[in-house]
Amino acid sequence: MAALQHLQAATPGMPEWTPVHWLGLLSGDAIVVIAEADGEVAGYAVASLLRIPGEVVAELEAIVVASSHRRNGLGNGLLRYLLTEAQAAGAIRLMLEVRTGNGAAQALYRGLGFQEEGLRRRYYRDPVEDAMLMSLQFPQETVAEEKGPE
Numbered sequence: 001m002a003a004l005q006h007l008q009a010a011t012p013g014m015p016e017w018t019p020v021h022w023l024g025l026l027s028g029d030a031i032v033v034i035a036e037a038d039g040e041v042a043g044y045a046v047a048s049l050l051r052i053p054g055e056v057v058a059e060l061e062a063i064v065v066a067s068s069h070r071r072n073g074l075g076n077g078l079l080r081y082l083l084t085e086a087q088a089a090g091a092i093r094l095m096l097e098v099r100t101g102n103g104a105a106q107a108l109y110r111g112l113g114f115q116e117e118g119l120r121r122r123y124y125r126d127p128v129e130d131a132m133l134m135s136l137q138f139p140q141e142t143v144a145e146e147k148g149p150e
Contacts, residue, residue, distance in 0.1 A: 003041040004022070004064075007043070007064055025048065031045075031046070031049065031086060032044065032045075033045045033046075033078050033082045035065075035074055035077070040066075043063075043065035043066060043075065043078055044078065045060070045062070046061040047059060047060050047082055049086070055092050056089065057095065058093070058094040058095070059094070060095070063075060063078060075105075076111070076112070079108065079109075083138075087138050091138060093137045095134070096109070096114070096134050097120065099132075100130045100131070100132050109134050112136065113136050114135060114136045115135060116132055116133070117134060117135055119132055
């Protein structure tokens with residue numbers, strides 16, 4: 001957990017989660033994907049699973065890549081793996097918020113099929129910025145109804 005906290009603290013614009021927040025997230029219903037390089041954490045992605053009657057929805061809590069590992073596809077790989085794990089956990093979609101000024105993250109999300117759903121005004125602090133709401137609907141398997149004897 002300390003390596004994840006350190007990486008998050010070293011990433012501009014990321015919220016500073018307390019150890020209590022980390023423990024609550026990691027001990028709850030969450031998916032955590034960690035990438036290592038040279039014996040160190042190079043990046044991670046965390047999503048919580050929200051179980052509401054009749055469906056499961058995943059919410060991206062954070063995706064962080066160390067500055068020395070950016071622009072080489074690591075964020076894309078982390079997110080793709082997280083999407084696979086969320087689907088395997090029964091999620092019907094993954095939703096997220098992203099800073100309106102974070103064009104690189106928006107491009108990553110759009111490239112994977114995320115759609116813009118709305119805006120939360122003044123959602124972020126330090127600096128104050130709007131949040132774009134995005135989501136990706138997972139394909140649902142359809143089960144053909146078996147026909148009985150007529």
